[in-house]
Amino acid sequence: MSEPRPLSRRDFLTQVSWVAAAAPWFVPLMTTSAYAQDEPIRVGLVGVGSRGTKLLLHLQTIPGVVVAAVCDNYSPNLVDAARRADGARRFTDYRALLDAQEVDALVIATPPSSHADISCAAMRTGCDVFCEKVMALTIEDCDRMMRVRQETGRRLQIGFQRLFDVRYVAAIEAVRAGRIGPITHMKAHWHRNDDWRRPVRDPRLERQINWRLYRDLSGGPIAELAAHQIVTSNWILGERPSRMTGFGGVNFWKDGRETHDNASVMFEYPGGALLTQTSLLSNRRDGVVEQVIGPEGSIELEAGRYFPEAVPPSPAIVQLLRDLKMGLLRTVPLGGPSWVTPEGSEASGSYLVDDARIPSPTQLELEVFVNSVRTETSLPELLNESYRASLAVVLANRAVDEGRVVAWAEAGSP
Amino acid sequence: MGTRLDVVMPDVEPAHGRAVFQSIADEVARLEGRLSRFRRTSFVTRINLEAGDRPVRLDEEMWSLLTRCAELHRRTSGAFDVTVLPLLQLWGFTGEHPPDKRPSAAEILSVRDRVGMEKLIFDATSAAVRFSVDGMKIDFGAVGKGLALERVEVILRESGIASALVNFGDSSILVVGPHPLGGPWPIGVRRSDEDPTVLHTWATMDTAISSSGGANQSMTIDGSSYGHVVDPRTGVPTDAGVLVSVLATSAVEAEALSTALTVLDSPADVLRNFDAQGVAVDRDDRVSSYGVRRVV
Numbered sequence: 001m002s003e004p005r006p007l008s009r010r011d012f013l014t015q016v017s018w019v020a021a022a023a024p025w026f027v028p029l030m031t032t033s034a035y036a037q038d039e040p041i042r043v044g045l046v047g048v049g050s051r052g053t054k055l056l057l058h059l060q061t062i063p064g065v066v067v068a069a070v071c072d073n074y075s076p077n078l079v080d081a082a083r084r085a086d087g088a089r090r091f092t093d094y095r096a097l098l099d100a101q102e103v104d105a106l107v108i109a110t111p112p113s114s115h116a117d118i119s120c121a122a123m124r125t126g127c128d129v130f131c132e133k134v135m136a137l138t139i140e141d142c143d144r145m146m147r148v149r150q151e152t153g154r155r156l157q158i159g160f161q162r163l164f165d166v167r168y169v170a171a172i173e174a175v176r177a178g179r180i181g182p183i184t185h186m187k188a189h190w191h192r193n194d195d196w197r198r199p200v201r202d203p204r205l206e207r208q209i210n211w212r213l214y215r216d217l218s219g220g221p222i223a224e225l226a227a228h229q230i231v232t233s234n235w236i237l238g239e240r241p242s243r244m245t246g247f248g249g250v251n252f253w254k255d256g257r258e259t260h261d262n263a264s265v266m267f268e269y270p271g272g273a274l275l276t277q278t279s280l281l282s283n284r285r286d287g288v289v290e291q292v293i294g295p296e297g298s299i300e301l302e303a304g305r306y307f308p309e310a311v312p313p314s315p316a317i318v319q320l321l322r323d324l325k326m327g328l329l330r331t332v333p334l335g336g337p338s339w340v341t342p343e344g345s346e347a348s349g350s351y352l353v354d355d356a357r358i359p360s361p362t363q364l365e366l367e368v369f370v371n372s373v374r375t376e377t378s379l380p381e382l383l384n385e386s387y388r389a390s391l392a393v394v395l396a397n398r399a400v401d402e403g404r405v406v407a408w409a410e411a412g413s414p
Numbered sequence: 415m416g417t418r419l420d421v422v423m424p425d426v427e428p429a430h431g432r433a434v435f436q437s438i439a440d441e442v443a444r445l446e447g448r449l450s451r452f453r454r455t456s457f458v459t460r461i462n463l464e465a466g467d468r469p470v471r472l473d474e475e476m477w478s479l480l481t482r483c484a485e486l487h488r489r490t491s492g493a494f495d496v497t498v499l500p501l502l503q504l505w506g507f508t509g510e511h512p513p514d515k516r517p518s519a520a521e522i523l524s525v526r527d528r529v530g531m532e533k534l535i536f537d538a539t540s541a542a543v544r545f546s547v548d549g550m551k552i553d554f555g556a557v558g559k560g561l562a563l564e565r566v567e568v569i570l571r572e573s574g575i576a577s578a579l580v581n582f583g584d585s586s587i588l589v590v591g592p593h594p595l596g597g598p599w600p601i602g603v604r605r606s607d608e609d610p611t612v613l614h615t616w617a618t619m620d621t622a623i624s625s626s627g628g629a630n631q632s633m634t635i636d637g638s639s640y641g642h643v644v645d646p647r648t649g650v651p652t653d654a655g656v657l658v659s660v661l662a663t664s665a666v667e668a669e670a671l672s673t674a675l676t677v678l679d680s681p682a683d684v685l686r687n688f689d690a691q692g693v694a695v696d697r698d699d700r701v702s703s704y705g706v707r708r709v710v
Contacts, residue, residue, distance in 0.1 A: 001523060055427055198621045214608070222530055254444045313418075313420070314418065314420060314581065314584060314607070315585070315607050315610070316423065316449065316602075316607075316610070317420045317581060320422060320579070321422065322421070324424050324594060327595065329593060329595040329596075329597075329600070330600065331600040331602040331615045332599075332600065332601055332602060332614055333602040333603075333604065333610040333611075333612050334581060334584055334601050335585075335601050335602065335603040335604070335623050335625045336584045336585065336603060336604050336606060336607075336627065336657070336659075337584070337585060337605070337606065337625060337626065337627040337657065338583045338584065338585035338586075338626075339417055339418065339583040339584045339585070339607070340417060340583070371594060394630050408576060410677060
């Protein structure tokens with residue numbers, strides 16, 4: 001069987017014109033000027049490892065984008081990226097890249113500890129910035145990025161790609177339509193079974209290559225994995241957590257790493273809903289699941305599936321009730337083979353988005369970024385979601401580190 | 415019973431309707447607890463565990479049901495049989511994985527030795543039943559919903575409900591009294607929710623409809639599609655494309671007949687013995703009628 005054809009952009013925009021209410025950051029995609037090919041947007045990439053390369057490949061498919069510069073302090077990655085981006089200037093230091101003043105926008109895919117410095121420097125030199133999530137590892141750095149953005153008037157977008165997943169938007173629509181009732185709980189886990197290490201040819205490069213394992217460079221699984229699920233939880237609930245707590249540690253990959261290989265965190269929201277999230281690096285059976293739960297049903301966000309609590313009514317009975325109400329006497333197509341309680345559907349649910357050929361969220365987030373740069377559009381709701389999720393990650397790590405319940409008020413942000 | 419139950423009671427005061435529905439739901443749950451072979455504590459489970467070794471005494475309800483099934487077995491020339499379970503298991507229709515290939519004739523014959531209501535030994539004096547062959551099993555799956563509908567009818571009438579439609583998963587429907595607009599309720603027969611083309615319409619009033627067909631429970635083995643009804647006499651499943659529907663004054667008889675008609679070569683001869691009418695639809699939607707007295 002052949003792979004489904006990806007939705008064309010026209011298909012997508014037609015189908016998701018309802019998206020704007022739940023995700024106003026889609027708006028730049030819907031503007032007619034979005035694909036104008038007047039002045040090319042010159043983009044530089046800082047950090048061209050696995051994620052950065054993926055962003056590079058997506059950027060190269062966007063009309064009117066020129067990847068003008070690539071930067072990495074790890075030469076194999078830089079060589080590889082330069083090979084992919086023909087004509088791009090190579091840099092080993094982002095400051096040199098910025099000093100050259102040859103790019104309009106900077107895409108940052110470096111370890112989170114460096115996000116604030118690079119982003120702020122870029123915005124101060126007049127660049128718009130797309131920075132991978134999370135914003136930063138401290139509240140001070142997150143706030144600094146917000147402050148510099150405000151001072152410079154540049155665009156700052158953080159790469160939480162789930163905010164661009166049509167399935168999640170459809171889930172919000174379903175929640176707002178009352179299909180699961182009020183949200184009482186969010187349950188998420190991200191389980192994998194590997195040591196999260198990359199091969200290191202020179203021991204001196206260990207921290208540089210395996211930055212995810214070191215606390216001064218990375219927020220560990222809560223920042224790298226749970227962050228995606230925290231941002232969607234905040235988005236769907238329409239609020240940020242009021243307090244959080246959790247546990248975590250290293251109980252399997254005892255190889256000298258500093259970040260957790262297992263963590264379980266809990267967030268309480270002002271409306272009373274909880275998010276419980278587990279990250280695990282020692283078993284992959286449960287994979288990645290994000291459930292939104294209410295008294296009338298639940299939704300698995302990552303799969304776009306809806307599971308009603310009650311058995312759906314027979315369509316013929318629905319017709320009969322309608323006919324009786326309207327005083328109609330007509331044949332009801334009710335009789336037939338036994339309708340069996342759908343164990344299959346209990347297992348697989350029903351899909352919220354009819355067409356499974358949904359666009360890549362990473363592609364969409366980059367297109368939105370490029371178009372917002374081109375049209376000089378700010379997306380405050382998008383940045384606010386990213387900021388709140390990044391703060392929640394910092395506070396959750398603090399709760400685990402200090403073994404206590406941490407209130408949102410500690411972020412010093414509304 | 416692995417399906418949904420709809421009860422439509424027009425023009426009934428809501429509180430009364432809810433109370434009646436609760437009584438119905440309680441009775442259905444009680445019956446399921448007794449009749450389901452999936453319940454460890456059901457009467458059927460006890461029979462299946464013990465009747466091979468010794469006679470199992472039945473209470474009045476179980477004795478009445480089992481002897482009634484034996485009578486239906488005789489009146490349908492053996493086409494309806496509550497001991498067919500081992501054959502259903504052989505073909506993989508009971509939740510087990512379907513076989514990779516069609517069972518051999520020898521396998522079918524071997525299992526068929528354990529099937530047949532004539533192999534049940536009834537002792538009327540002590541109201542007991544015993545299996546005459548090891549490995550026999552009883553399954554009321556083909557008739558349980560009919561019995562439940564008969565009980566539901568009693569509840570409805572005792573509750574003063576003059577007009578109601580009860581639907582057990584579309585395959586078993588009971589209509590009590592006239593349609594609120596007068597006369598019988600026109601109930602169409604179709605292959606599935608997804609294919610609601612009406613192939614036949616029953617005019618129903620104080621009658622039950624039972625339908626049987628493979629649309630929702632068929633399986634494919636070696637490229638051949640089989641319906642979930644196995645002929646207890648040959649040990650072979652029916653054509654998955656065949657849909658049968660029966661209208662009868664007795665819900666239990668409607669259930670037994672819809673199963674029997676699926677496998678019978680001469681349905682009219684059997685239907686003549688009942689206050690019932692039937693239609694059979696082949697895979698090309700050609701409808702054959704048996705004793706149909708009124709067509710809407």
